Amino acid sequence: MLSGTAFALIGAALAVGLAGIGSSIGVSKAGQAAAGVVSEDPSKFMKCLILQLLPATQGLYGFVIGFVVMLKLNIFGGSMADLTPYSGLAMLGACLPMAISGLLSGIYQGKVAASGIALVAKRPEENIKAVVFTIMVETYALLGLLISFLAVYLPTYA
Amino acid sequence: MSVVKMKKLSVVGHKKDRRRILRELTELGVVEVSLASEINGTFVDKHPVTCETIARKVANLESAIVFLQESQRELKNRDFSSVVKNNQSFQNAKFGRENVVMSYEELSSVVKDEYELFTVVDALSDINAELTDIKAKKSRIASQLTQLELYTELDIKFSEIKDSKKTTLFVGFTDVENIDKALTLLPQNAIVRSKDTLNGTLLAIIVFKDDAETSARILSSINFRKCPFNDPFTPLQMIENIKLQLETLNQRRKELYLTVAERFSCLKNLKLLYDFYLIELQKAETMGKCRETVGSFVIEGWIPEDTEVTVLEKLNNLSNGIVCQTRGPGEDENPPSFIKNPKIVGAFGDNITATFGTPAYGGIDPNPFVMFFYCLFFGFMFSDAGYGLIMTIACGLILLIKKPAKRSGGFFLMFMFCGLSTVVWGTLFGGWFGLTTEQLSGSSLGRFLLSMQVLNSMDGTDILVMFGIALGLGVIQLATGFFLNGIESLKIKKYASAILNDFSWVIILLAGGVAVFGILLSISLLSSVGGIIFLIGVLMLLLGGALGRKNPISMLAGAFKNLYGSINVFSDILSYSRLFSLCLTTGIIGMVINIIAGIMPTLLSYAGYVVAFIIYAGGHLFNFAINALGVYVHNSRLQYVEFFGKFFTGEGYPFVPLGSKTKYVFLTDGSAYEQQEKLKTSKP
Numbered sequence: 009m010l011s012g013t014a015f016a017l018i019g020a021a022l023a024v025g026l027a028g029i030g031s032s033i034g035v036s037k038a039g040q041a042a043a044g045v046v047s048e049d050p051s052k053f054m055k056c057l058i059l060q061l062l063p064a065t066q067g068l069y070g071f072v073i074g075f076v077v078m079l080k081l082n083i084f085g086g087s088m089a090d091l092t093p094y095s096g097l098a099m100l101g102a103c104l105p106m107a108i109s110g111l112l113s114g115i116y117q118g119k120v121a122a123s124g125i126a127l128v129a130k131r132p133e134e135n136i137k138a139v140v141f142t143i144m145v146e147t148y149a150l151l152g153l154l155i156s157f158l159a160v161y162l163p164t165y166a
Numbered sequence: 167m168s169v170v171k172m173k174k175l176s177v178v179g180h181k182k183d184r185r186r187i188l189r190e191l192t193e194l195g196v197v198e199v200s201l202a203s204e205i206n207g208t209f210v211d212k213h214p215v216t217c218e219t220i221a222r223k224v225a226n227l228e229s230a231i232v233f234l235q236e237s238q239r240e241l242k243n244r245d246f247s248s249v250v251k252n253n254q255s256f257q258n259a260k261f262g263r264e265n266v267v268m269s270y271e272e273l274s275s276v277v278k279d280e281y282e283l284f285t286v287v288d289a290l291s292d293i294n295a296e297l298t299d300i301k302a303k304k305s306r307i308a309s310q311l312t313q314l315e316l317y318t319e320l321d322i323k324f325s326e327i328k329d330s331k332k333t334t335l336f337v338g339f340t341d342v343e344n345i346d347k348a349l350t351l352l353p354q355n356a357i358v359r360s361k362d363t364l365n366g367t368l369l370a371i372i373v374f375k376d377d378a379e380t381s382a383r384i385l386s387s388i389n390f391r392k393c394p395f396n397d398p399f400t401p402l403q404m405i406e407n408i409k410l411q412l413e414t415l416n417q418r419r420k421e422l423y424l425t426v427a428e429r430f431s432c433l434k435n436l437k438l439l440y441d442f443y444l445i446e447l448q449k450a451e452t453m454g455k456c457r458e459t460v461g462s463f464v465i466e467g468w469i470p471e472d473t474e475v476t477v478l479e480k481l482n483n484l485s486n487g488i489v490c491q492t493r494g495p496g497e498d499e500n501p502p503s504f505i506k507n508p509k510i511v512g513a514f515g516d517n518i519t520a521t522f523g524t525p526a527y528g529g530i531d532p533n534p535f536v537m538f539f540y541c542l543f544f545g546f547m548f549s550d551a552g553y554g555l556i557m558t559i560a561c562g563l564i565l566l567i568k569k570p571a572k573r574s575g576g577f578f579l580m581f582m583f584c585g586l587s588t589v590v591w592g593t594l595f596g597g598w599f600g601l602t603t604e605q606l607s608g609s610s611l612g613r614f615l616l617s618m619q620v621l622n623s624m625d626g627t628d629i630l631v632m633f634g635i636a637l638g639l640g641v642i643q644l645a646t647g648f649f650l651n652g653i654e655s656l657k658i659k660k661y662a663s664a665i666l667n668d669f670s671w672v673i674i675l676l677a678g679g680v681a682v683f684g685i686l687l688s689i690s691l692l693s694s695v696g697g698i699i700f701l702i703g704v705l706m707l708l709l710g711g712a713l714g715r716k717n718p719i720s721m722l723a724g725a726f727k728n729l730y731g732s733i734n735v736f737s738d739i740l741s742y743s744r745l746f747s748l749c750l751t752t753g754i755i756g757m758v759i760n761i762i763a764g765i766m767p768t769l770l771s772y773a774g775y776v777v778a779f780i781i782y783a784g785g786h787l788f789n790f791a792i793n794a795l796g797v798y799v800h801n802s803r804l805q806y807v808e809f810f811g812k813f814f815t816g817e818g819y820p821f822v823p824l825g826s827k828t829k830y831v832f833l834t835d836g837s838a839y840e841q842q843e844k845l846k847t848s849k850p
Binding site: 068069137153154 | 521626629630633740741743744746747748750751754755757758761792795796799800802803806807
């Protein structure tokens with residue numbers, strides 16, 4: 009018989025995986041820009057590092073959702089819950105906001121972060137403004153996290 | 167706790183007194199000199215000669231300090247370790263700001279050593295030039311050496327490579343492989359000698375002069391490079407020679423760096439002298455802002471109103487030939503914003519508000535509100551009392567041990583308070599290093615900590631309550647923002663707009679909040695009263711949109727526009743959901759770390775405890791760092807975008823009195839402040 013638990017785990021995998029991909033792409037883009045700037049002026053390392061780390065959070069948010077799914081499935085409690093296919097699909101759906109918003113916002117936040125690093129190269133004293141531009145993108149990952157969390161955690165899946 | 171009122175000071179004096187007056191103004195430390203207003207028959211000396219001289223001194227001092235800093239890296243090398251180990255001034259060399267506060271007078275006393283210090287500066291500059299020279303020579307020699315090494319197989323002197331009467335001799339090198347085919351193209355009677363080496367082939371070819379040109383062409387096709395040397399030595403002799411030269415250069419370089427190491431004892435005084443001349447430069451530049459005649463001059467500037475008496479008294483005592491006058495700022499003038507706050511509020515002002523902008527003169531100082539909300543939100547988002555405790559203790563210790571001078575410790579002071587707020591929120595949420603309720607209730611300390619828990623972020627209803635609190639806090643901050651904007655409008659006498667456009671929002675937000683609260687808890691009194699006041703607010707807002715328009719249609723359009731603006735406010739409120747989201751991340755990642763660390767002992771038996779400890783410590787450190795960063799930036803965003811967007815434009819410019827800009831030391835507040843403090847303490 010088809011178990012819904014598999015669907016739920018696929019949801020967790022998507023949330024962790026896609027958001028992780030988004031963050032990796034974002035962080036690598038920002039990192040490439042940062043390496044260029046630091047090669048010219050090593051003293052800008054800390055400022056560039058902060059900007060590079062900003063797109064890293066999507067991966068963490070995805071990880072949180074993946075973990076909450078595992079918590080709901082009672083994986084840590086020993087015997088894994090056996091969901092109906094419908095519940096499993098529902099949980100998979102609940103994971104999608106985080107997965108999708110994490111993937112795309114991570115990539116796009118990385119682009120803004122890279123531009124922010126270019127800003128720091130020219131005017132290091134304005135680094136906080138670059139940070140503010142960059143976290144504007146993150147809002148949507150946070151909203152995805154919020155909806156995924158509420159939808160995974162609150163209902164009772166059977 | 168506000169933007170201080172300013173007055174315009176004008177001083178007229180004889181030119182012979184100018185230096186004394188400038189010195190007095192610097193010592194007072196409360197005068198920001200502005201461009202003097204135009205007076206008939208006067209002129210402005212825009213580029214005073216002294217400026218250039220002083221600027222050159224500043225630049226020389228700076229390059230000396232930079233050179234010392236660059237040398238520091240070199241001197242830390244193994245070669246010098248035995249020499250600099252006992253050199254205290256080298257070991258203690260610091261190139262940042264010194265953590266000392268001194269008066270302008272103390273700073274000025276460094277001038278008496280000026281001659282010696284500038285001798286050092288010149289010496290350092292000479293050494294620097296020689297080192298650059300040595301570096302250039304070394305790189306030239308190095309490239310020569312790589313060239314020579316290609317010819318080590320050649321056992322004749324380079325000067326012996328000569329053409330005869332009828333033949334041409336090619337000696338050179340090629341790194342192209344398979345040259346045999348090209349060589350067969352050479353004239354039949356050519357004499358070819360070749361020797362394979364590691365890097366390619368050494369060639370010696372003799373041809374008749376008539377064939378020289380064709381041969382050269384053939385050789386260039388195999389990338390043949392002619393031997394560039396013609397010295398009367400064999401290659402090996404030359405290499406020997408060059409190595410000797412290199413050694414001499416290295417020896418000299420070492421000597422020079424040793425001399426530099428001794429100069430580190432002057433570093434502190436160089437820094438002081440730099441700051442002294444930096445202030446001198448500011449003084450000289452102010453001369454370019456004065457109006458002057460042949461014998462007299464006028465200087466104008468802004469002073470805080472409360473220092474007026476002291477400043478006038480000091481200036482009048484200076485000489486009989488000085489006339490001083492103060493007046494309030496004129497309509498078209500834009501005085502600088504001098505923001506005076508208690509230390510802790512100032513800490514938030516320097517680190518959060520200042521990166522956004524400076525309050526306009528006469529505007530509201532947002533710093534006390536920023537401090538309150540920033541602290542409040544930080545604790546909510548960071549939400550782990552354990553982390554908060556660590557943050558508070560760490561920042562407190564730094565403040566205690568390092569005792570940062572003046573306002574330089576503001577960063578730590580700010581995070582100490584944020585840490586305290588985290589402890590409070592964390593206790594309410596029961597967040598202690600990500601430990602779960604079951605784990606905590608296993609010990610008596612844990613049960614005690616749990617007894618103070620009000621909300622559980624792992625409980626269905628409590629989660630919604632926390633979410634509600636997050637949005638509620640946002641509503642309060644937005645209402646505050648609208649309220650402050652209303653106050654600003656009142657100040658410029660736009661009463662109707664203040665009430666209908668700003669205070670209406672305060673009513674809507676607060677009454678709406680109360681109504682929602684009433685509905686959620688089904689308290690009909692709250693919901694109905696809140697609802698009615700909410701509607702009154704909306705009505706006021708609609709009226710506000712129609713304000714100042716005469717045509718009924720445009721009045722309707724204005725009202726609609728105001729209503730439409732509420733979408734923005736709605737999305738602003740939702741933006742505060744990040745408070746809850748970030749609160750969640752800290753807790754859950756902490757929990758995951760504990761779980762992973764927890765299963766290690768069962769997986770790996772005894773070694774597992776070590777691995778568990780590493781995971782536990784490293785994981786929580788990582789969680790602490792990444793979340794502190796996230797909370798810091800998201801919190802700043804809430805202040806900049808949602809809060810400041812309502813009322814604060816940051817259009818002012820900061821008050822920078824003469825003599826306040828230094829790079830390496832902190833100056834005491836000017837004597838004007840000191841006198842004021844004395845007056846204050848003697849009065850009550």
